[in-house]
Amino acid sequence: MTKDEFGDKLVIIIQARRSSTRLDDKILLPVCGKEILVRMTERVNQNSYKCRVVVATTNNKRDDKIVEICERENISVFRGSEINLLDRHCQAALKYGAEIIAKIPSDCPLIDPRIIDKVFDYFVSNYEEYDFVSNLHPATYPDGNDVEVMKIGALLNARKFAYKPHHIEHTTPYIWDNPDKFSIGNVEWETGKNFSMSHRFTLDYFEDYLLIKKIYEDLYPDNPSFGLNDILSHIERNPEIIRINKKYAGVNWYRHHIKSLKTISPEQTKII
DSSP states (O other): HHHHHHHHHHHEEEEEEESSSTTGGGGGGEEEEHHHHHHHHHHTTSSOOOOOEEEESSSOOGGGGHHHHHHTOOOOOEEEEEEEEHHHHHHHHHHOOEEEEEEEETTTOOOOHHHHHHHHHHHHHHHTTEEEEEETTTTSOBOOOEEEEEHHHHHHHHHHHSSSSHHHHHSSHHHTTTTTSHHHHHHHHSSSSTTTTBBOOOOSSSHHHHHHHHHHHHHTTTOOTTTHHHHHHHHHHHHHTTTTGGGTTTEEEEEEEEOOOTTTGGGGGOOO
């Protein structure tokens, strides 16, 4: 399969909603004159595969605002179940005729499009071998560069057979936990380093927002396409930045399901 053929079959889905138990309305917080969701979508669209990017939000009336923003910014948008994210992803994929789906959460506003490309490149190069490829099992990139890509058949099978609450809520754990049913590949950071527990570029707490806002304000005006290497170089020159949300480094949603997830070890999350 060529890169262009892959792009024609691919839809990237960014899951987004306004409600958050830790930082309400986090995806609408301002960064360099736009909502964080808009800035993140800009970054995702910088991938080289020329595919459709869709924001998948909920049917909750509160998320009308997300639809308004997407319409203003000419971003494709889909509405589905607020609780069943697995079904929301399936319905969005079917609506847009996707044969391949990439899942990227909206709490990754510093995601590097070059990392997106690396995961896609690996999937294209091994298309006959894998149903699902991510950079999360094990994770090595700094937290906030989450990319999962899968064939539509794998996603639909997950919806058909998944039954545990965390399978439904988080979309892909049924696939991770059933390597006997799905062929699974992983992309690790080519540097050989593992910053997944030490560098936190995801958005869940107010301190995360302060760090993300600082990085955007420092880098975006001169280079809207700044990537991970730019961020790490900037932090090396300004180490106070990484300390802004250091207490949350390594904290992720896995901590609530560590006894249920077969593929996640206690070393891959932190309890606060």
